[in-house]
Amino acid sequence: MSECHFCAHHCGVDRTRQKGFCRMGTLPVVARAGLHFWEEPCISGSKGSGTVFFSGCNLRCVYCQNYEISSEHQGREITVERLREIYFELIAQGANNINLVTPTHFTHAVLESLKEPLPVPVVYNTSGFETLDTLRKLKGKVQIWLPDLKYSDDLAAIKYSNAPSYFRIATDAIKEMYKQVGPYKLDGNGIMQSGVIIRHLLMPGMVENTKGVIDWVAKTFKPGEVMFSLMHQYIPCGRAADYPEINRRVTEQEYKEV
Numbered sequence: 001m002s003e004c005h006f007c008a009h010h011c012g013v014d015r016t017r018q019k020g021f022c023r024m025g026t027l028p029v030v031a032r033a034g035l036h037f038w039e040e041p042c043i044s045g046s047k048g049s050g051t052v053f054f055s056g057c058n059l060r061c062v063y064c065q066n067y068e069i070s071s072e073h074q075g076r077e078i079t080v081e082r083l084r085e086i087y088f089e090l091i092a093q094g095a096n097n098i099n100l101v102t103p104t105h106f107t108h109a110v111l112e113s114l115k116e117p118l119p120v121p122v123v124y125n126t127s128g129f130e131t132l133d134t135l136r137k138l139k140g141k142v143q144i145w146l147p148d149l150k151y152s153d154d155l156a157a158i159k160y161s162n163a164p165s166y167f168r169i170a171t172d173a174i175k176e177m178y179k180q181v182g183p184y185k186l187d188g189n190g191i192m193q194s195g196v197i198i199r200h201l202l203m204p205g206m207v208e209n210t211k212g213v214i215d216w217v218a219k220t221f222k223p224g225e226v227m228f229s230l231m232h233q234y235i236p237c238g239r240a241a242d243y244p245e246i247n248r249r250v251t252e253q254e255y256k257e258v
Contacts, residue, residue: 006107007058008129008169020105021058023073028109029055031066031075033086035093040229042192043097043123043146050095050120052086057102059127060162061150063203063240065233069102084113091120096191097144099123107134114141121193128170129163135176143194145177150201152212160246171216174198183225197227202258203234204248210258230258 003012004020011020019025035048043049053066055075068074078086087098097120103110104126114122121143128147149170151157157166177196184195200213210230217228232255236247 004105005131006134007104008131008163008165009058010131024056024105025077026108027077027079028083028106029073029075029077030083030086031055031069033090035090035095036099039099040197040227042186042190042227043099043144043197045096045189045191047094047096049097049099049123050087050090050093051099051101051125052083052090052103053101054103054106056105057127058104058129061127062160062238062243063234063236063246064238065235080109080112083109087113087118091118095120097121097123099125099146101125102127104130104134107137111137111141117141127161127163128173129166130169130173132172132176135173135180139180143181144192145174145181145196146199147174147177147196148199148201149174149213149217151209152216153206153209156206156209160243167212171220175220178221178226184227192227195226197229199229199231201231201234202250202255203246204250204254205245207254207257214258 004015005012009021013020015026030052032053036051037044037048039049053069055069055073090098098118100110122141123144123146124142125146128149151166154167157163181194185193187193198217200210202210234250240247
């Protein structure tokens with residue numbers, strides 16, 4: 001941790017001494033943990049996904065629906081031992097999987113917590129702004145990759161998420177994720193056991209951005225290789241009011257077009 005390069009910002013700071021782009025130190029900070037029933041149906045099912053929401057983020061999305069967690073850093077610092085205990089508490093409650101939400105900046109802690117495999121799949125729920133080096137460290141530890149592919153428009157990625165070269169970085173990351181786990185697999189109840197689900201949130205006034213994402217997925221993967229989740233729940237949150245063009249809901253016409 002003398003020079004942190006876990007995420008694609010490569011800020012290179014010593015997080016034992018100062019906070020990096022993610023504004024976090026070295027011990028994991030968890031804002032919330034519990035069964036979550038509102039992920040994709042093949043993730044949550046009827047029993048729920050065992051979600052662990054980490055505080056901080058390697059993006060600065062001005063519209064983030066978890067703004068208090070990602071940017072205002074609500075949460076409690078815990079040990080790696082306590083993190084692993086939380087996994088098993090959620091599994092005891094019937095969780096289909098352990099779902100790590102925005103975990104990239106705590107990769108070191110995640111790796112330590114997964115030294116011994118879990119009896120359920122591990123879901124890595126990420127913004128997509130990942131380095132190949134970090135993803136390769138996680139090979140064999142993660143069974144389900146759940147990346148966002150937020151932008152095909154790099155100017156929008158810089159303006160709204162402070163993520164230069166986002167499209168290249170995220171698409172390279174997704175190809176590495178697929179290389180690790182291959183085509184998705186469901187059990188007899190339709191619950192995902194391994195694979196990749198690519199998420200994309202449709203934003204107001206950004207239909208062409210979404211079309212670019214869809215075109216890339218269709219060009220890169222064959223039917224049956226990955227799942228694609230087109231999300232329609234955009235609500236102006238965080239600092240969206242500072243950006244009038246995205247300070248509204250998506251219209252029905254925009255949704256129908258994509």
